[in-house]
Every structure is written in structure tokens, then in C-alpha cells.
Amino acid sequence: MTEEVRIGVYICHCGSNIAGTVDVEEVARWAAHLPHVVSSRDYKFMCSSLGQELIEKDIQEMGVNRVVVASCTPQLHEPTYRNALARAGLNPYFFEMANIREHVSWVTTDKVEATKKAEALVGAAVGRVAWHQALEPLFVPIDSNVLVVGGGVTGIQSALEIADAGFHVYLVEREPSIGGHMAQLDKTFPTLDCSACILTPKMFNVGNHKNVTLLTWSEVEKVDGYIGNFTVTIRKRARYIDEALCTGCGVCEEKCPKKVVDEVFEAGVGYRKVVYRPFPQAVPNYPVIDRENCTFFLKGTCKACEKFCPTGAIKFDQQDELITVKVGNIILATGWDLFDARRIPQYGYGRLPNVFSSMEFERLSNAAGPTGGKIVLRDGVTVPKSVGIIHCVGSRDKHYNNYCSAVCCMQSLKFAHLVHEKTGAQVHNFYIDIRTPAKAYDEFYQRVMDEGTTFIRGKVAEVTDTARTPEEEGKVIVQVDDSLAGMQRRIPFDMVILSAGLEPRHDAKEVAIKFGISCSADRWFMEKHPKLDPVATMTDGVFIAGACVGPKDIPASVAQGSAAAARVLSIIGQKEIQIDAATAIVDEVSCVGCQECIASCPYQAIEFLEDKHKAYVREALCKGCGTCVGTCLSKSISLKHFTDDQLVAEMTGAMVAMKLFEQAQTEVA
């Protein structure tokens, strides 16, 4: 502290948010007498432009060179005030914020205690700010390449937006083809356009885009680096097909003698060959060999595909490939898994043949599906005359998932319409609440009601094949508590469809750890802010979009795909990015090179300089958590903006304030 420290203290009323509980005027009067304080004021809204001007004016006219604002959380307005300091020509780090709203006025009704704690926090901030140093933020260049993980409609949308803007995209997809769940669907609500017809042009575009490298049948293995400079390792699994030679003619698929149940694309209700493309419009158009079921890999014979391939593209000796790419930003659009309805055994899925899951029904109804679009019972022949559709299976149920899966109401209404249209069957929908909030959704609901679907409100107790009356024999019977009529009902059906909910991917947690982001308790990926920053994460440079963030229908997913792309493009446009200066720094003189800090760093931000035998903090990676500071045995690491001097001054400030307050109280008494 060579120059004279002149502190300005500003206490915010936040309307009545703070002033209703804390005696703000008293706090301002009290703070005026603290050491180095030259100006102490209270104001209705410090974050308003007038409030900020107050600070700027004091800096310019009174020579204030350290600023304390006591208001809300720094998460909300620290940048606001730092900018005000910068405008007045002061280093933005000569600023400290005392949170007297979230930490004081909102958590108590006791005015005396609230004022005491507010004074303690202001005292702490004043004590600390005197020791603040001028810091310069770091700028790192941004790599303009982007990684998009997940080739469903969300990922495709993101990839196309970025590629069209002229930047390169690596699109990684786990399955043999892009397309995701949307490619499996028959019609899309509420417009009833054919799902494949609107999706395949986008798939084709992204597959043939000059700025897109498509990596299907691939998974991300490892992510290193930080915003602007990620290094990503991708495992490209062996397809056993030479992509350069394959023309996608499909002869291998035709000649392959073995069929297995397709659990992924056909949702278990259809078969595929062992060498296969999930569907005819697959992008890329070359197939993969399912090694686990392939007769050649199991028994060493067959090779029918190899024999008939006209271009010699079958390569049984192909190996997995590890590809390393450098990208500046990452978008995760990893999607969702269908709730496994077998987990609710009383609904009969997996036990009763004519109970179908929603995805099974999509495949039945899809013209490219196993029945060519005919809605039939499990025997593959009989057309149902009565169909029951159960909503909220595995959603809004405390035993499974508490959340609403958002798409199932509209999906169930769509099913009702399709059953009517294709079979003329009687349809009953069993719902808890009907949720049709988006554009043209409720009109669709009304249309389905007009078509003659019966709606019964109530939670279904069970789906059983145990008949009580002759009419129930041979049927699947839905037992439901009709909560509008106030009675139990038993209704026999030929077919029951379970509108199963959406769940996070089974490996969502591992993926989150891999990319350094977090999951909510339900395992959905966590947004930076659920309302104001819905596609960003707490990890800079990693964005999330679509149903991996929470249940979403196609329009919402596409919107998020575009939103994430826009965020990425705005970062690329900045060419370089500012990193917070509050990072750790190693004193090379005293560092003994024990490397304890390297092991302790959760961000892999510390490296070991072999030549100097010293630790070195890569500032761009450092998040300023301070773990290494605590670990360092020789006390050679300090955290900028959290130095020992600053922390001691902060604590002393708080304790002195408490002491003074108690003394004043005794005098009054």
C-alpha cells in the first residue's frame, strides 16, 4: 500500500428487499468511521445507472480508489460495478462486494441481528478492499473448430448453423447413423408431418457439408483443455467396412443370413440383419457389422457379405481408431433414453404381449417400420378394435421420476389420432392432467376429442390379463381410478400403449464428468442459469442443448440447438476470450517441486516444468479454487485476489465490526 487508500462504501436498499430488514442508513453512518473510508452512502438501487454514477463521481471528484458495495450476490452484479470502476478509470479489481441481501435480509426477520451482520460484512469488505491489488485479466485465443456430440435433431441443427457460418464442425454420433430418436418417429405433433420427411433433408445436408466432419459409430473418450483450446480424443469404432470403398449399395445387408432383434432403432419390435444400416435413409449410408452377433466373429465361418460385396469393402480386420481433434467450443446434444416400462411390472410391459411401449408403437405406425405402418397386435396380424393409451408412465410418479416428461401428452394424443385414422378402433386415453401448452397444441387436443377419443382422468392401477367377466376374456384390462366420475373402472382392450417418459441417458453422469459439467439430482445436465443462460454450463466453452438438459419436444430441441450454436458463434467472433484474473500463482523461488499441488488440482491446471523442477499454473485453466494453496507445503502458491493479507484483513474487519456493535448495544442498555 504505497498510495493513500481512499475507500468509498455504498449501501444499497434494493427497494425494500434490504432496507425492509437492515437499517441501511445506520450501516452507512457507521461505515463512514471505518479506517480509510472517505465516502459512505446509502442509495435506493445501487445497480441503477444513477447508483453507478454515484460511484463514478466519487472516484473522480473525491479521489476514491477502493470501492465496497453492500447489496446482492456478486453472481448478479459484480460485473456491473467492476465495469463502473473501469469507466471511472480504476482497475476493476479494486472492488469488493458485501452480500447483505441473500446472506442477510432474505434469511431473517430480526432487524437488530440483520443490521449487526450487515455491519460485519461491510466491515470485512472494507478491511479486505484496502489490500486489493490491480489485476489484469488474461486473454486467450479461440480455436474456431467446434465439437458437437450427438447427431439427433438438436446436434444436427447446431452443426448446420455453425457450418453454414463458415466454421468447421466435428459431429460425433454413437450409433451407426445420425438422426436420433426423431428418425424413429412416424408423425410429428401437432402438424402430423412425416418425421423422416422433414428430418432426412437436414441429415443429408449435414452429412455432405464441406465444413462438417461426420464421425458416426464413434464416442468421445477424453477431453482436455479449456475454452478456446480443447483437445478431444474420439474413439472411432471399427465398422468392418472400408468407408472409402463402400458405395452403400446394400448387397451385404441383403445377403447376410442372420437376423437379430433391433433393440435400438426398431425399439425391440423389429429385426435387422447383423450387417446393417439402421434405416434406408441412414447418413452416412455405409453399414456396420454387429461384431457380437456376427457368425464370422462368433464361429469363424460365413463371410457371406464379403463374398457378395462388389467393391471389396468388407474388412474383418479393421480396428478401432483414436482420433484427436482440436476445438474451441463443445456442444453436447446427447438426448434421452426411454423410461423402461418393465420397471412398473403391474403395467404388464414385458409380461403381456399386447402391452406396447410408446416407441414400439411409433415403429408399428411408421411406414418404414416392421409392419409397414400397419397397427397390429403382437401376433403381427390382428388389427386392434380397442386401444388404451396410458399417459405419465414413469413420469410424475414419486416411485420413478417426479418430473413431467413434457412430450407424452401430445404424443399420446397423436397416437389416439393415428389409431383412429388407421384402424377405426375405439380409443381411451388415461391421463392425470393434459398438458398442451405450446403453439397449436391445444387445438390438436380438441381435434382428437372431436374424433371420438374417450378421455379418462385418473392414475391407472394395473394392466392385467386376469378376466373377471366373459367380456374381459383374452383382453388386456386396464383398472383405473376414474377421478372425475369418482369410481373404479375396468376397461378391456385389445392393445394397450404405455406413454413412457423421457429419462436422462443411462451414462449421463459419466459423460458429465468427462466434459467437466454437472448433473441435476434427476441426472439431466445442469444449465448455467435455468432461465437466463439455458444452453451454457458452468464450464466455459461447453454448451448443452436439447433433451439432455431436460425433457423437450422437437421444436424446443431445435431452438436450443440453434441457441447453443449462436452462443458458440458469438465466442468465435470474439477471437479471444477474457479469463478471470483471480488465479493461483507459484513463487518459483520457494517452490521445491514436490508436485503435491498437481495431484490436488481438480482442473488439471498445474503442470510441472521439468527443466526448472518447478510447478507452473496455466492461468487459462485455473478456476481460482485455491485447493493448491492449501496443499502447498512450502507455501509457495498464492491465489491472486485471495491473498493471505486480504483474507486476514477481511476476517479482522468482520470481527472488529461485531465487537463494536456489541459494545454499542451494551452502552444503549
Next chain:
Amino acid sequence: MNYTYFPGCSLEKNAACYDVSTRAVASQLGMQLTEVEDWNCCGATEYVSLNLTAAYSLIARNLAQASKNAGIDQVVAPCSACYLNLRKCDKVLSHDARLAGRVAESLAAGGLSYQPGSLHVRHLLDVLYQDIGIEALTAKVTKPLRGLRVAPYYGCMVVRPDFHNGGGHTEFPTTLDEILQALGAEVVDFPLKAACCGGHMTQISEATGFDMIHRLVKSASDLQADLIATICPMCQLNLDGFQGAMNRHKGSSYHVPVLYFTQLMGLAMGLSAREVGIGEEIVDSRPALSRIGSEMAAAAAEPRRPRKDDKALPMPAPLKRA
């Protein structure tokens, strides 16, 4: 393994064979059962709806007596109603201080006391499944029940309400299924496994009671079960004792014997029919038990391969248990 044993009234009379077989199986499995000294009726299902203090004092007296068995905090009850009452009483007294005070007063009048939460009341099925475990049970099986098709019947009181997940899944439990499978029996996917047997309905509204019994017996018979395995004296009484009356009422002619699961366990462990009290049931189980060791119809083989002309759609495989 030491347990305090609460037999309950049924196990002295109509369900004496449940008591006999439980003790026999327990000694085979190395479980020490110490009976609660001077126990009394648990109040069955009715008393709690008449007078809470009296009803809970009646039950709590048993808990107080049980807590005299020093060093044993596990109480096992084979009767579902006894289990539910003891378990419920312990839980209610832990949460309702006013009622607990009144109950403590009544107990004190008899020189007794009970600290709610100090005992773990469990049903026999839960103890056998969790503490003994399928693996140890399988190891004890010397005469597998091969050839016997069994419908596992849990009734309602053990699985619901779900106090401590003792009965497994509340709607569709599988613990008894697994035990019976371990004994070598063929277990049918019994859809009414957790449905109500009617309780005392036969005494209140005969037609309703017979309807409920008919449903269960018919379903087991339709599934070609040789017998029903039960875990509850009330269920056994209804399905076995009233099967004839139900048949007369409905004009049907079902003959589905109903045995306690402990009786089947005993048989599989090599005990004689007499040692596990077989022969006391009303619907004769001998024809069914004579099937043990007989050839079964070929079990469903591997998932069949689709033929070219076969249009049937594949079924989802049953969920693997964790």
C-alpha cells in the same frame, strides 16, 4: 442368528402347520427363535378403527414383552396381520407423541414400558430373503420341488403399505418367487400375487368374499398352477377353508391346494410331510405334491428364430433383476 418370535393367535390353531413348519425350517437354517413371553392378540385388522389408545396399547404390550429378550432387537412374525400391526404400532408411536404418551401410561399400569424404534419388526418372508438369502437357501435344498407349478401369493398386508421395503416391490413383489425358484419349483407369473384375499369379507358379505376368492383361485387354476404358496394365515384360511363354499356358491369345481411357503421349503430341505404339518389343509395337497419329481412340459427354449412366413413381432425380454 437370533430372533424374537411372535407367532400370533392363528399359528396356535388354524395355522398351526405354519408354526410347525416355520420352526422346522428355522432350525434347519440355524435361526434361533425365542418366543415372546406371554404374548397377546395383536388386535387383527379391526381394533385400530375402534379405539386407538386401547388398540395400540394391546399391540405395544407385545413389543414391551418382546423387548425383554435382552440383546435381540429383531422381531419376526410369520402372520401378515401380526407383522403389520406390530410394525405399524412401532412406527406410529415413534411419530405421534400424544398417542405414545397415552400408550406408555397404559403400559406403566401393568409395570411395562417400550421405547418406540428400539425393535425391528419384520415379516418371516423378509427375514428369509434378506438375512438368509437365496444362495444359502439353495444350498440347503436336498429334494428340489421339480415338477411342481406354484403360484406365489403375497396378499396385501406385507407389501402395502411399504414401511421398510420388507416385501420388495409394493405392487409386484418377487421375493417369494425367487425363494420358490430356489426350491426348484416352477413359478408362474401370478398376476394377482399382491391382490386382497377378502379378509373377513366372507363374514360380512358372502357374495363379495366368494368373488374375491374365486378370482384368485381361478387365476391360479387358469395358469395351471398345482398349488398356491402363501405367506399369510388369513389368505390361507380364505383360499383353502372357503374354497369348497366358494365352489358351491359359484357352481365351480376348483381344487387348488394352498400351502404355506415354509411347508414347501421344509419339503425341499428333505423334511417329511408330517414334520412340516402337511395334511392339515382342507383342499388335499397330496395329488399336487405327488407331481414332485415328475417330468414337466418342455420349458420355453431360447427366444425362437423368426421363420420367413412368421409375422409375429418380438416381445421385450423380461427385466433382469438387479
